[in-house]
Amino acid sequence: MSSAPRLxxxxxxxxxxxxxxxxxxxxxxxxxxxxxxxxxxxxLVVLAAISASAWNLIGGYAGQVSVGHAIFFGAGAYASLxxxxxxxxxxxxxxxxxxxxxLALAIVIGTPTFRLRGHYFSMATIAAAELIRxxxxxxxxxxxxxxxxxxAAPRSVADxxxxxxxxxxxxxxxxxxxxxxxxxxxxxxxxxxxxxxxNGGDRAASSLGVPVLRYKLYALMLSAAFTxxxxxxxxxxxxxxxxxxxxxxxxxxxxVIVAALxxxxxxxxxxxxxxxxxxxxxxxNAAFGGSGTGVTYVVYGAIxxxxxxxxxxxxxxxxxxxxxxxxxx
Amino acid sequence: xLLEATGVVQTFGRLRxxxxxxxAVSEGEVIGLIGPNxxxxxxxxxxxxxxxxxxxxxxxxxGHDVTRASPDRxxxxxxxxxxxxxxxxxxxxxxxxxxxxxxxxxxxxxAASAVVDEMLEFTGLAPMAHRRAGMLGTPGRKRLEIARxxxxxxxxxxxDEALAGLTPxxxxxxxGLVRRIHALGITLxxxxxxxxxxxxxxxxxxxxxxxxxxxxxxxxxxxxxxxVVAAYLGHRMAARMQA
Amino acid sequence: MIxxxxxxxxxxxxxxxxxxxxxxxxxxxxxxxxxxxxGDFVMLAMYVAFFAWTQGHWGPAISVxxxxxTLALLGLAVYFGLIRAVMRGPMLAQILSTFGLALLLRYSxxxxxxxxxxxxxxxxxxxTLEIGGLRLQASRVLAGVVALALALGxxxxxxxxMIGARMLAVAEDRAAAMLVGIRPxxxxxxxxxxxxxxxxxxxxxxxxxxYIAPTVGESLTLIAFVVVCLGGFGSVPxxxxxxxxxxxxxxxxxxxxxxxxxDAVVYALFLLVLWVRPQGLLxxx
Numbered sequence: 014m015s016s017a018p019r020l021x022x023x024x025x026x027x028x029x030x031x032x033x034x035x036x037x038x039x040x041x042x043x044x045x046x047x048x049x050x051x052x053x054x055x056x057l058v059v060l061a062a063i064s065a066s067a068w069n070l071i072g073g074y075a076g077q078v079s080v081g082h083a084i085f086f087g088a089g090a091y092a093s094l095x096x097x098x099x100x101x102x103x104x105x106x107x108x109x110x111x112x113x114x115x116l117a118l119a120i121v122i123g124t125p126t127f128r129l130r131g132h133y134f135s136m137a138t139i140a141a142a143e144l145i146r147x148x149x150x151x152x153x154x155x156x157x158x159x160x161x162x163x164x165a166a167p168r169s170v171a172d173x174x175x176x177x178x179x180x181x182x183x184x185x186x187x188x189x190x191x192x193x194x195x196x197x198x199x200x201x202x203x204x205x206x207x208x209x210x211x212n213g214g215d216r217a218a219s220s221l222g223v224p225v226l227r228y229k230l231y232a233l234m235l236s237a238a239f240t241x242x243x244x245x246x247x248x249x250x251x252x253x254x255x256x257x258x259x260x261x262x263x264x265x266x267x268x269v270i271v272a273a274l275x276x277x278x279x280x281x282x283x284x285x286x287x288x289x290x291x292x293x294x295x296x297x298n299a300a301f302g303g304s305g306t307g308v309t310y311v312v313y314g315a316i317x318x319x320x321x322x323x324x325x326x327x328x329x330x331x332x333x334x335x336x337x338x339x340x341x342x
Numbered sequence: 343x344l345l346e347a348t349g350v351v352q353t354f355g356r357l358r359x360x361x362x363x364x365x366a367v368s369e370g371e372v373i374g375l376i377g378p379n380x381x382x383x384x385x386x387x388x389x390x391x392x393x394x395x396x397x398x399x400x401x402x403x404x405g406h407d408v409t410r411a412s413p414d415r416x417x418x419x420x421x422x423x424x425x426x427x428x429x430x431x432x433x434x435x436x437x438x439x440x441x442x443x444x445x446x447x448x449x450x451x452x453a454a455s456a457v458v459d460e461m462l463e464f465t466g467l468a469p470m471a472h473r474r475a476g477m478l479g480t481p482g483r484k485r486l487e488i489a490r491x492x493x494x495x496x497x498x499x500x501x502d503e504a505l506a507g508l509t510p511x512x513x514x515x516x517x518g519l520v521r522r523i524h525a526l527g528i529t530l531x532x533x534x535x536x537x538x539x540x541x542x543x544x545x546x547x548x549x550x551x552x553x554x555x556x557x558x559x560x561x562x563x564x565x566x567x568x569x570v571v572a573a574y575l576g577h578r579m580a581a582r583m584q585a
Numbered sequence: 586m587i588x589x590x591x592x593x594x595x596x597x598x599x600x601x602x603x604x605x606x607x608x609x610x611x612x613x614x615x616x617x618x619x620x621x622x623x624g625d626f627v628m629l630a631m632y633v634a635f636f637a638w639t640q641g642h643w644g645p646a647i648s649v650x651x652x653x654x655t656l657a658l659l660g661l662a663v664y665f666g667l668i669r670a671v672m673r674g675p676m677l678a679q680i681l682s683t684f685g686l687a688l689l690l691r692y693s694x695x696x697x698x699x700x701x702x703x704x705x706x707x708x709x710x711x712x713t714l715e716i717g718g719l720r721l722q723a724s725r726v727l728a729g730v731v732a733l734a735l736a737l738g739x740x741x742x743x744x745x746x747m748i749g750a751r752m753l754a755v756a757e758d759r760a761a762a763m764l765v766g767i768r769p770x771x772x773x774x775x776x777x778x779x780x781x782x783x784x785x786x787x788x789x790x791x792x793x794x795x796y797i798a799p800t801v802g803e804s805l806t807l808i809a810f811v812v813v814c815l816g817g818f819g820s821v822p823x824x825x826x827x828x829x830x831x832x833x834x835x836x837x838x839x840x841x842x843x844x845x846x847x848d849a850v851v852y853a854l855f856l857l858v859l860w861v862r863p864q865g866l867l868x869x870x
Contacts, residue, residue, distance in 0.1 A: 078680040080621075125859040130818075131676045132619040136810045137859060143807060144852040151845055203445045203454075206434075210442040212675075213431030220391065220425075222417030222446035222494055262803065266688060269681070277677055278433075307696045314688030321682035322667055325675055 039186060043179050053178040056250065058291045059185040060243055065271035065283035066192050067239035072269070073277035074205065075232045076212030077131060081138030082268045084122075084145050085115040085237040087260035089244025091149065094161035094254050099154070103171035104163050108245040115241035118145075119233045127229040139262070146260040160255025163248060173249045181250045188246065189284075192239050197280055208232055212278070240268070263310065270313050273320050276329030285328060344369040344529055345390070345421075345498060350399035352385050352553075359385040360396070361553030369497070372520075372530045374544030374561060376537075378574050381550040384426070384502070387533050391423040391500050392416035403498070417446060422496035426503045426533075428483035432476030436467055439475050439486055443493030457493055465489040465519060481512045488519065492528075499523060501532045505539050517542055537565070549573065590719045591840045592833055597721070597729030599832015601787050604732040605805075606812035606824040607739050608783030614819020615756040615776045618672050618679055622663075622687035624806030626781055628694060630656050630788025631797045635703055637789075644709055645727070645793060652789035653782045660781020664774050687802065694799035702798035710793050728790035735786060736828070739779070740821045752776060756819060804848055808835075811855040817868015826866055 038045070043052045064086060071077050092111030093104040122141050126134040150158045167174035175181060199205045207228050210218040219225050248254050258264075271290050276282025297309060324331050345367040352360040360382045367373055375383045389396045392413040401409045403419055411419070422443075431439050440458045441451075448454040462468040465485050470478065475486060484504055491499060505516045513536065520543055524530055534540055540547055540561050547561040551573040557564050564570055609623045620626075630652040637648035663686065671678045710724040743749035754762040755772045762769060795801075812831050816823030831851060838850035858865065 076676050078677055080684055129863055135680050140807055140852045140855050144849055147849040203449055206442050209434060210431055214429045217429035219413040220423055221443045222414050224414050307692055310688055310692035311696060314685050314692060317681050317685030318689060321678045321685055322670055325678035
């Protein structure tokens with residue numbers, strides 16, 4: 014009897030069908046909706062899914078809870094706009110710089126804390142994010158509190174300044190597809206199992222030969238790199254970044270809630286979370302205007318609390334439990 | 343000499359849990375570590391497993407100095423251990439738990455899966471391969487601990503009270519499993535309270551008391567040693583038994 | 586002389602940091618749970634003190650005990666409703682639970698009290714004291730002295746009383762404590778209550794000389810984290826010393842680099858401590 018996970022005979026075609034349907038809808042989405050507003054929402058959903066799926070690598074699979082992921086998002090966003098304002102390059106060329114900075118930050122934050130109990134890492138992420146935000150907010154080179162802007166009018170295609178969201182949507186979708194494919198491959202590989210073992214217990218994992226510190230760092234670095242890419246993509250689309258919009262704690266909160274609501278540690282959980290929360294936020298902003306934003310974070314806080322208390326595995330885990338119960342019945 | 347521990351000392355603040363313990367184990371032996379509660383055998387065991395760095399002393403395995411080596415280095419060198427309270431990866435299936443161990447020697451999934459199948463058959467867990475490990479009861483989890491550790495292809499297996507809390511029938515089954523592990527050529531160091539297990543399985547028993555080894559030798563001989571009786575029952579009781 | 590004043594001023598605020606951070610480290614040591622909402626508890630206590638003044642013209646003699654009790658009750662509610670359920674579970678649930686609570690409290694405060702900050706009048710505990718050639722705000726001196734006394738009191742309670750011994754036993758080895766007949770649940774609830782009460786007292790004291798706003802919790806939580814890590818995991822005397830140190834570092838940084846950078850220096854110190862001496866001053870990791 015093979016030890017490869019034997020999927021229930023009913024569920025294999027269903028799962029494959031669902032994924033194919035998802036891919037088709039994703040590709041056809043802009044054509045399906047036609048309206049630029051909804052296309053833009055689509056782009057934002059995909060962007061949120063990228064950030065949350067990146068967080069998922071370290072926070073979901075490995076169980077090391079970062080509540081300061083804005084630091085990597087902001088690094089990517091600022092790197093893109095800095096190379097434009099300082100060197101005149103197309104913003105997207107700044108993405109590799111953002112990745113390098115993020116990798117360095119990941120090493121600085123992870124190396125001392127991954128040897129210690131999990132709380133230290135979480136505390137360090139929040140402190141590091143705040144530290145960077147304060148420094149950036151006072152550094153004229155990166156625009157201090159005012160922030161940086163991207164090209165107002167496109168100088169060439171490389172600037173990626175498109176008037177309608179269609180192109181952004183497909184670029185973001187390609188990046189998300191790449192990230193999810195990488196995650197799926199990792200899930201089935203030794204790294205995936207080692208990360209989940211680390212989540213299950215450092216001490217036990219170590220006794221089985223898992224180099225715990227090294228793998229935690231790998232996961233964090235991969236996570237940081239993709240979150241940085243998301244930040245760069247954001248800067249390219251929005252054309253603006255300031256300390257609050259890309260380095261603030263609310264960015265970290267959004268990343269975490271999107272991943273956790275859908276299902277941390279699952280492949281499609283973050284995407285599901287994005288599909289629910291991004292349109293919801295856009296809708297409440299449109300319906301309630303500015304006064305809505307304060308309440309939004311009260312609601313986010315409540316949602317995070319409820320997920321933690323009752324369903325840490327998120328919606329996908331809940332669905333999984335319900336279907337298992339139905340099959341057993 | 344496969345494993346050699348000399349002068350191991352482990353202090354916690356002012357408490358000397360292990361106060362100069364020696365142990366020499368040849369390949370293929372089955373050693374039982376026994377002693378009353380608080381005698382230091384578990385602490386010593388953890389030092390051997392690399393879970394704690396001893397305050398003083400030296401431990402070598404197959405010529406390598408492992409005194410300060412990490413647990414994962416221990417595993418790579420061929421020392422595996424189980425935990426007294428099984429640390430099961432509850433969100434993974436039984437097979438996936440064992441897979442984690444198998445990946446140590448087989449980086450690629452297909453080969454690792456083959457090892458998993460082997461270990462599941464060997465430990466009798468094959469029927470439960472795709473159950474969530476969290477659903478197993480204690481005996482199943484203890485068996486899984488062993489299967490997982492075996493998947494790392496160890497030369498030395500450290501069993502930490504693997505038979506505690508089992509029913510008499512389960513104990514017999516477990517003894518059978520341990521014998522089959524030994525038959526594979528794996529050296530065993532077993533910490534155990536159940537005397538029957540030590541008497542049945544161990545070739546040599548090492549008795550700990552107050553952080554030191556007070557007796558070592560064939561189990562039947564050791565349990566009659568007056569010093570050992572005194573350690574377990576107190577001097578007055580021992581004296582009464584002598585008289 | 587100004588530097589001496591800056592240092593003493595920092596020590597006084599640092600004493601208040603010591604107080605609420607002791608509460609945090611007590612909780613962490615006992616239950617292996619870090620309260621990400623700790624600073625927001627302090628923020629709520631500040632508002633309790635504020636409303637004690639605006640509604641009843643009550644000063645610290647009333648507002649401090651009032652805030653202590655209010656926050657203790659909140660703490661117990663959080664323990665029984667939330668913490669007990671998540672503390673034995675996955676790390677994700679543990680961390681997100683108090684993190685979510687922090688957001689809930691902070692943005693509820695935003696919604697209820699608006700983003701504007703308020704202050705208690707200077708006259709409440711007014712004037713400046715001249716001590717040894719230094720001119721110090723009376724309110725700060727009061728806050729610092731009371732906080733230090735209570736933080737010391739907490740340490741003495743833990744080390745010299747029977748109930749303190751029970752709490753420390755649960756902190757050190759829960760299973761062993763149960764074996765000798767100590768029930769962990771009431772001890773843990775007590776720790777939460779005390780931890781929350783410490784935030785209540787600290788908040789009511791800080792409110793005497795600090796601005797009161799919903800955002801205060803964010804930086805106070807981080808300060809508490811720095812103090813408990815610098816002091817050492819679970820060490821109340823460590824938090825005591827570390828709190829004073831952090832207060833001085835903050836104060837001197839504000840003086841040398843300007844108030845904008847004072848927080849940055851503290852957070853940078855935090856990361857440095859993690860690299861160089863993660864067990865802190867008096868802790869084991």
